[in-house]
Amino acid sequence: MIWQDALYLWFLLIIPLLIGATYWYNRNLEKKREAYFGEELFQKLRKGFWSLGKRIRNVSLYIGIALLIVAAAGPKIGTEVREVKRQGVDLLIALDLSASMNAEDVKPSRLEKAKYEISRLIDQLQGDRIGLIVFTGEAYLQSPMTLDYSALRLFLNIAETSQMPSSSTDFSAAMETAAQSFESGEDSENTSKAAKVLMIISDGEDHGEGYSEALQKLEEQNVSVYTLGMGTQSGTTIPLYDDSGSLIGYKRDEQGKVVNTHLQAEALRSIASDGGGEYYEIRNGSSDIDAFLGRLDELQQGEFASQEYADFKNQFQWLAGIGLAFVVVGMVFPFYRSRESSRE
Structure with missing residues (x-):
């Protein structure tokens, strides 16, 4: 008892x-x-x-x-068996870790603001499987889709621009990695019923050769592609810090000029439109992440976990x-x- x-x-x-x-x-x-x-x-x-x-x-x-x-x-005496079912959508978040995400036109920086909004999104999820892809010119599955939100937070917290071998951005790399992840995740009838969603979070600066083929593959898998823009239209410089956190300068191009980065919303809008999703934007003092969460609730849901457990009976x-x-x-x-x- x-x-x-x-x-x-x-x-x-x-x-x-x-x-x-x-x-x-x-x-x-x-x-x-x-x-x-x-x-x-x-x-x-x-x-x-x-x-x-x-x-x-x-x-x-x-x-x-x-x-x-x-x-x-x-007092609780004896046990009763309860069946728990968890239902939701398959959500993959592709987070841009290019150098331009360190720009501070969105405080404290584009990357830190993006991580904060993702964490806030996780707080509101209920039974949705979620995974994390980090990408620049290359893409890596940082966390496979899981119901363990605590584990995902750990992977999110360690995501930094310095971990990537390239500082440019290629959306096709993120899309190809997402397609592989969704394909490997189709392991049961229940999960195949769930809506598949890819959320790309970036400032929109794409230096790849094109993403049409990768986006077409996601469409064939019935994956809805949403985009979330980080930054401002006016843009700003990209600060450089040393290991102690002190500002040591600003990123420059090959000609030695200080690079100015700004949000390229049109590219992200185009991806969302072609991918059957919607475009959202995060600026200082505003966030559309709640609107995206409301959209998730409208999508078809599948059963990811069904288990029985014994509990003491009141x-x-x-x-x-x-x-x-x-x-x-x-x-x-x-x-x-x-x-x-x-x-x-």
Whole structure:
């Protein structure tokens, strides 16, 4: 047996206190009675008094209060088997880790803001499988699709631009890796029923040769491609920091000019339009991630996990009912008998 909240059991100390208070009150009352009334007169004044009934009344009250306290503690005895089903969509997030994602036109930076919004998205997911792809000119499956959101957060937290061998961006690499992941994830009839969603989070700067073929493959797999733009149209420079976090300069091109990066929304809009999804945008002071989450709720859902587990069964109802019954007896049980009964 276990307890829902064992702290309530401390209130059982009230019972001996009540018994002691009742005993003290009766003794004090008896002394006052002896000072004013003789025994014969007192017996005539309380003719019909039933001492056994009074004791039954008090004991019932004590038992009832004790049972109600124990019920409040939430005893759980025995086990009951419950079936749990988790349903949702297959969601892959492709996070751009190119150098331009370090730009700070979105505070604290495009990348940090993107990671924050992904984390906020994870907080609101319920039964959706989610995975993480990181990409620049190349793409890697950082975390396969999983229901373990805590594990995904660990992979998300360590995602940095410095981990990638290339600083450019190629959307086709992310799409090809996503297609392979979705294909390998089709391991059951239930998961195949789930809607497949790819969310690309980037500033839109694509240096690849084209993504039409990769996008076509995702379409054949019934994958909806959504995009989330990071940055501003005006753009900004790309800061460079040393290992201690001190600013050491700004990224420059091959001619030595400081690079200015800005959000290229049209490229992301085109991907979302061709991929059957929608384009969202994150700027300072605004975020469309909630709108994307609402869109997920409208998509077809599949069952990813169904399992049975044993849990302790709540038993407080019985104790509460019996306790109330004892309290009622303690309040209404007679401790005076009729004249006929007293004569007997």
